[in-house]
Amino acid sequence: MRAIEYRGAGGPEVLTEVDRPMPVPGPGEVLIKVAAFGLNRADVQQRRGVYPPPPGASDIPGLEVSGTVEALGEGTVGLAVGQRVCALLAGGGYARYVAVAAGQVLSVPETVDLVDAAGFMEVACTVVSNLFLEAGLARGDTVLLHGGAGGIGSMAIQLAAAAGARVLVTASSEEKIAHCLALGAAAGINYREEDFAARTKELTDGAGADVILDVVGAKYLEPNVRALAKDGTLVVIGLQGGAKAELNLGVLMAKRARVAGTTLRARPLEQKAKIVAAVKEHALPMLANGTLTLSIDRRFPFTEAALAHEYFDSGQHTGKIIVKF
The missing domain is CATH 3.40.50.720 (NAD(P)-binding Rossmann-like Domain)
Known part of the structure; x- marks a missing residue:
């Protein structure tokens, strides 16, 4: 699969497109075919070498994605292949596929653009x-x-x-x-x-x-x-x-x-699942009915992810920056 990794610590120039093996969903996990990912300050801090991924997390950056369910791991319930979803990650989002615990995945309302939904979960x-x-x-x-x-x-x-x-x-x-x-x-x-x-x-x-x-x-x-x-x-x-x-x-x-x-990225899975459940109860209905809007500044293609980082570094943006496949 196509993915982006950081070749050392530094500016946007360290972003490097690579081929990586497709992840396999484990028990209770879901494999997502990524449509887009959100760019977050944690990604930038990791790029600069001051915010490494937590133990066990992918070295591929990216804390949130949107896409469709590609496959389900053993025992995974509540989700279906082909379903439109968004997910909170500890890493791995800058890739065409990502495997994540089902408790960190939410269905994307039909009223919401799937690419823009990449900017929902982390914030x-x-x-x-x-x-x-x-x-x-x-x-x-x-x-x-x-x-x-x-x-x-x-x-x-x-x-x-x-x-x-x-x-x-x-x-x-x-x-x-x-x-x-x-x-x-x-x-x-x-x-x-x-x-x-x-x-x-x-x-x-x-x-x-x-x-x-x-x-x-x-x-x-x-x-x-x-x-x-x-x-x-x-x-x-x-x-x-x-x-x-x-x-x-x-x-x-x-x-x-x-x-x-507090930090979010390194929390145990059960804590993240509790937070995602609270988002599902309180924020997701507002997103579905339009009372909560996704403030998206710009959308960059995957091949211009480094430019997305440059734009983030400039401090000019208001709202979220999205990178899409």
Whole structure:
């Protein structure tokens, strides 16, 4: 089968098209003929050599795909050959075929384009697991989303707003803020021009955000804690701004606040299955009826996957980047 691997660590030039053996689905697994895959920051971090795949995962990058069921492993139930599906992966998505546990696969609604569905699973699972299962976001809460115009941010805005939360976002330009407002954000903060912690306090009459979803890490730890409300939760899911920072525990304790760090890729299969089940219950019906939209920026052909990475690296995109066969 056709696949892409990274020849060393570096820029988009390390992407190399190769021939690999087709995977064989094991017990409880499904083999998917891939129509398209989503490009995620984890793919880029792996390409740069700072985010290796977890033990046992494929060295082929790619955390989400859409396609059709090609074959079922022994004992696999609930899916059928030829069915349109999307899947969450620990790796292996940059290939024509991938084998994955059935618990990480969802049926793609007929109302949704199969190629675009490649941009659903990773962001939906990230948002549902962190905002709702981890942080307990509830109606009436205020949530601050960093990187609101990206794939995760675009999904988080819609799901949080639909749950009755007030959504604040940070972004790098007025154009990206406009994108976020169109998706349902109540207000946007240009982090290049404003102190986002101070502005969050202003927008909440001094109370702060009940939940903060952060992809930056160390650089934002102190201002994030300042921006938190009493009894608030900061969930860190990315380290774009570094991994080490000082934390004033006195401020954290005075706010009775909580800092949680999570990853999705290396979770055990049973945890991933629980998250996918929650996505199926809460997000998939919204996708099917059109109340949740997939924010797709560009679609690149498989032969231009390196160009897709270049575009991602440029930081110009809003929403998801898709690579299709």
